[in-house]
Amino acid sequence: MIRSMFEAFKNLFKPVHTVNYPATELVLPKGYRGLIEYDKEACIFCDKCEKVCPPGAILFYQPLEGEKEYRYNPWLCIYCGECVRACPKPQEALWQSETKQQSALKEDGANEGWFVWEAACKQSREDFKAAKIKNKSEESV
Amino acid sequence: MKKTIQIPLGSQHISLLEPIRFKFECENEKIIGVDADVGFVHRGVELACTRSFEFKQVGYVVARVCGLCAITHSLSYTLAVEKLLGYVANDRIKYLRMLMVELDRIHSHMLCLAHTAENAGFEALFMQIMADRELVMDLQEAISGNRVQFDFIAIGGVNRDLTPELSALIHKNLELLSDKIDTLLGLFDNNWSLSLKYKGVGVLTLDQAYTYNALGPLARAAGLATDVRVETSDFPYEALGYTMVLESTGDIHARNFVRLREILNSIAMCRNIVDNLPSGEIQEKTKGKPSGEAVVRVEAPRGELFYLVRGNGQNMLERVRIKTPTFSAIPAMMEVFKGSEYADAPAILASFDPCMSCTAK
Numbered sequence A: 001m002i003r004s005m006f007e008a009f010k011n012l013f014k015p016v017h018t019v020n021y022p023a024t025e026l027v028l029p030k031g032y033r034g035l036i037e038y039d040k041e042a043c044i045f046c047d048k049c050e051k052v053c054p055p056g057a058i059l060f061y062q063p064l065e066g067e068k069e070y071r072y073n074p075w076l077c078i079y080c081g082e083c084v085r086a087c088p089k090p091q092e093a094l095w096q097s098e099t100k101q102q103s104a105l106k107e108d109g110a111n112e113g114w115f116v117w118e119a120a121c122k123q124s125r126e127d128f129k130a131a132k133i134k135n136k137s138e139e140s141v
Numbered sequence B: 001m002k003k004t005i006q007i008p009l010g011s012q013h014i015s016l017l018e019p020i021r022f023k024f025e026c027e028n029e030k031i032i033g034v035d036a037d038v039g040f041v042h043r044g045v046e047l048a049c050t051r052s053f054e055f056k057q058v059g060y061v062v063a064r065v066c067g068l069c070a071i072t073h074s075l076s077y078t079l080a081v082e083k084l085l086g087y088v089a090n091d092r093i094k095y096l097r098m099l100m101v102e103l104d105r106i107h108s109h110m111l112c113l114a115h116t117a118e119n120a121g122f123e124a125l126f127m128q129i130m131a132d133r134e135l136v137m138d139l140q141e142a143i144s145g146n147r148v149q150f151d152f153i154a155i156g157g158v159n160r161d162l163t164p165e166l167s168a169l170i171h172k173n174l175e176l177l178s179d180k181i182d183t184l185l186g187l188f189d190n191n192w193s194l195s196l197k198y199k200g201v202g203v204l205t206l207d208q209a210y211t212y213n214a215l216g217p218l219a220r221a222a223g224l225a226t227d228v229r230v231e232t233s234d235f236p237y238e239a240l241g242y243t244m245v246l247e248s249t250g251d252i253h254a255r256n257f258v259r260l261r262e263i264l265n266s267i268a269m270c271r272n273i274v275d276n277l278p279s280g281e282i283q284e285k286t287k288g289k290p291s292g293e294a295v296v297r298v299e300a301p302r303g304e305l306f307y308l309v310r311g312n313g314q315n316m317l318e319r320v321r322i323k324t325p326t327f328s329a330i331p332a333m334m335e336v337f338k339g340s341e342y343a344d345a346p347a348i349l350a351s352f353d354p355c356m357s358c359t360a361k
């Protein structure tokens, strides 16, 4: 009893354990799993990253002509790194950085904006498929 | 006239971490009947695992069942799927998985001890234990790259390897921690006000533990020798210095002691793992799709975690059933409450270390 009171008194003069966040930056360990970064030049558009992603945070928009457009939702991502492991060109086309994601603001449209994009991507695939079938049948005619 | 009075505890209560509701039937201050409702945080994880995610992704989904034993959930699921795929992990993978599970056990037990102290009215001790717990959290963050959601275990291996710097960090932090645990052992044993709150309170006898199928630290505090770590052979626990920690009194004090001594045992095992890490690949390719049914049991910090996975050779699984330790321990918990004082209820509850988000999933 006396000892714990003595300990408690000693604790008054110890430095604090907590960090004055956000005024003081947090020290992240080396190899922290942060945002996924992408380089369009190296990508071969195989869609593997899109397929393995558990929450579906990477989506490609498929225009009728030209190359696909990559989009990534940093707030939906769980930073698991599956996409990087699936990518045939890891570190070149897709890699995991050590940057920590900031919280989303309303303007970022982390949810609503993404739903719109999701629907647009789905639609673009269907349109693309339909156009392809149409082209084929025109060729065969 | 009715002699008893009903007092609810929860679903929102100052001493609760997560929503659970108890209805205590009290006679004066004595609890004579209990009714519990645990389903406040149901999220439909089991259904999502079979409807929305492919089997390779489910490991990341079940990890989100619980923030504390995320690693145990993903481990159990992965083991089940690996059984279905006929894949056996090499020793390095096994050791790395064990390392994370044991680190997880340490920090989960420390959280429970902190909350038992807090609910017994010892706020300063709560703060102290939580501060010490950071040592383990830092280790886990350094190893897996994230503080809470480790996403460390994948089908066919683990996602990250241990570097020499990490091994040194593990040794350093565990050294610091084991000193602190020694101090805590003394404190929990000798502090007068803590023993008033803990000794002889919330007793679960050995007979009751048998009858109501207690598990984990709850059972071991009552002297019931049950631990999945020795009952299954998925991991080489015995080779790494596992000893079963048993107490006999079955009160809160005994449960605290089981946890403290298990932490020491886990620290010893972690050191052994780091020192004797075999060489090998950390990730191997698995082939095929799961078909058939597999059952896996893993010792989570709170007791036996049970997974059933059924697949039919497709990408989508047919059934994922998760039975969490807290859910299995509810009958024993209710029994402990009967006969104790209402004022002790929060401390007793905390000493069970209940995890509601696991239970309701």
Ligand code: SF4
Pocket: A036, A052, A053, A054, A055, A056, A057, A058, A076, A077, A078, A079, A080, A081, A082, A083, A084
């Ligand atoms: S890190 Fe995981 S969640 Fe994030 S984009 Fe890659 S696969 Fe998806």
Ligand code: SF4
Pocket: A042, A043, A044, A045, A046, A047, A048, A049, A050, A083, A086, A087, A088, A089, A093, A094
């Ligand atoms: S997996 Fe890699 S190469 Fe394939 S689409 Fe994604 S980023 Fe491009």
